[in-house]
Amino acid sequence: xxxxxxxxxxxxxxxxxxxxxxxxxxxxxxxxxxxxxxxxxxxxxxxxxxxxxxxxxxxxxxxxxxxxxxxxxxxxxxxxxxxxxxxxxxxxxxxxxxxxxxxxxxxxxxxxxxxxxxxxxxxxxxxxxxxxxxxxxxxxxxxxxxxxxxxxxxxxxxxxxxxxxxxxxxxxxxxxxxxxxxxxxxxxxxxxxxxxxxxxxxxxxxxxxxxxxxxxxxxxxxxxxxxxxxxxxxxxxxxxxxxxxxxxxxxxxxxxxxxxxxxxxxxxxxxxxxxxxxxxxxxxxxxxxxxxxxxxxxxxxxxxxxxxxxxxxxxxxxxxxxxxxxxxxxxxxxxxxxxxxxxxxxxxxxxxxxxxxxxxxxxxxxxxxxxxxxxxxxxxxxxxxxxxxxxxxxxxxxxxxxxxxxxxxxxxxxxxxxxxxxxxxxxxxxxxxxxxx
Numbered sequence: 001x002x003x004x005x006x007x008x009x010x011x012x013x014x015x016x017x018x019x020x021x022x023x024x025x026x027x028x029x030x031x032x033x034x035x036x037x038x039x040x041x042x043x044x045x046x047x048x049x050x051x052x053x054x055x056x057x058x059x060x061x062x063x064x065x066x067x068x069x070x071x072x073x074x075x076x077x078x079x080x081x082x083x084x085x086x087x088x089x090x091x092x093x094x095x096x097x098x099x100x101x102x103x104x105x106x107x108x109x110x111x112x113x114x115x116x117x118x119x120x121x122x123x124x125x126x127x128x129x130x131x132x133x134x135x136x137x138x139x140x141x142x143x144x145x146x147x148x149x150x151x152x153x154x155x156x157x158x159x160x161x162x163x164x165x166x167x168x169x170x171x172x173x174x175x176x177x178x179x180x181x182x183x184x185x186x187x188x189x190x191x192x193x194x195x196x197x198x199x200x201x202x203x204x205x206x207x208x209x210x211x212x213x214x215x216x217x218x219x220x221x222x223x224x225x226x227x228x229x230x231x232x233x234x235x236x237x238x239x240x241x242x243x244x245x246x247x248x249x250x251x252x253x254x255x256x257x258x259x260x261x262x263x264x265x266x267x268x269x270x271x272x273x274x275x276x277x278x279x280x281x282x283x284x285x286x287x288x289x290x291x292x293x294x295x296x297x298x299x300x301x302x303x304x305x306x307x308x309x310x311x312x313x314x315x316x317x318x319x320x321x322x323x324x325x326x327x328x329x330x331x332x333x334x335x336x337x338x339x340x341x342x343x344x345x346x347x348x349x350x351x352x353x354x355x356x357x358x359x360x361x362x363x364x365x366x367x368x369x370x371x372x373x374x375x376x377x378x379x380x381x382x383x384x385x386x387x388x389x390x391x392x393x394x395x396x397x398x399x400x401x402x403x404x405x406x407x408x409x410x411x412x413x414x415x416x417x418x419x420x421x422x423x424x425x426x427x428x429x430x431x432x433x434x435x436x437x
Contacts, residue, residue, distance in 0.1 A: 024239045026228075034104070034257060037253070038104050038108060041097070041258055053082070053085065054081040060075065099265075106141060109133070126224075127337035139207055145289070157187070160186070169318040222237065294373040295376070353415050360408045360412050361408065364404035364405070
């Protein structure tokens with residue numbers, strides 16, 4: 001039977017080329033697997049949620065609070081189906097698991113990209129996979145945003161209102177782009193079906209295609225080897241084969257990881273749709289995106305209000321803060337492989353302290369992200385008395401520029417100190433060796 005299949009499908013070639021691929025055994029290399037596990041669980045839980053979700057903003061009677069015969073309590077069908085999911089056995093647990101898996105997937109992807117950056121694993125010939133990883137990060141965030149709009153409670157309503165306004169702020173073509181993206185003017189009858197289509201078909205399809213390309217390129221180019229592999233077998237691939245050892249390890253990790261997330265979800269609730277209620281004209285003050293987009297919200301918060309008319313188009317603070325500045329940040333991240341001009345062989349993961357400028361630049365970048373995320377809480381900082389309305393923007397701008405600069409030079413100084421200690425130890429070892437001779 002095996003020979004019959006091999007004659008037709010060439011399974012032995014598949015085994016030799018792919019299933020025997022050696023995977024490095026190092027804890028940091030499992031970050032990519034955790035991202036993949038999260039995506040798989042998200043797809044499974046998303047399918048189960050879709051079976052009970054109604055993607056419509058048509059008004060239906062709220063069976064949980066029907067009102068009166070003369071004045072029924074009408075709510076959007078999408079909101080009502082979210083209430084129904086919460087009331088189903090394990091429905092709320094399913095929503096929680098789906099929500100936290102989305103956050104963990106983005107977090108694991110961010111940490112995975114950090115490992116790639118700090119160890120120099122983005123260099124030639126791996127630039128393409130760095131760019132694919134960036135696209136995966138962006139589309140993961142977009143998928144998550146469309147997901148927390150779907151319950152269509154008052155919070156989601158105000159969120160999509162902000163997203164629509166940001167899209168419409170694009171000069172010259174903003175209104176057309178916003179209406180094309182959201183199925184008409186906000187809040188149109190087709191907005192939930194359109195976002196639902198993005199969330200369950202378009203964006204997951206893109207994520208799966210990018211993930212497949214990412215893994216194929218990784219198999220073709222092979223992992224960078226951990227530093228310990230250099231001592232064990234120089235210029236050899238050190239690891240365990242995929243099908244016989246790595247796969248059982250991944251299965252155990254996947255089951256353990258999913259169990260821990262479900263345990264966490266059992267005790268930590270998610271967005272309470274009942275608390276915010278259905279969409280209404282009552283605005284929600286100081287709505288916040290999830291943590292991974294809070295830095296964009298912070299950039300929008302500290303940009304001073306202005307309007308600049310150019311050739312019939314309007315360039316305003318909303319466009320600059322929410323699209324231009326984040327676009328520049330993303331462009332710099334895409335340009336990382338081209339900005340690093342070192343030509344070392346990328347067979348082994350590099351020690352970050354051997355490249356102090358790159359290490360310092362990465363630390364400074366994340367320091368800037370943290371400060372900009374804190375800036376997203378500007379109204380709360382003002383109301384708490386830590387800042388005043390008059391000086392909030394000035395102080396936050398100073399911190400946004402100063403903290404990264406201080407972080408950069410502090411890292412450079414620390415690395416130089418580490419190098420000095422290493423050199424002193426080497427000199428002392430040499431001196432002892434000569435003395436013994």
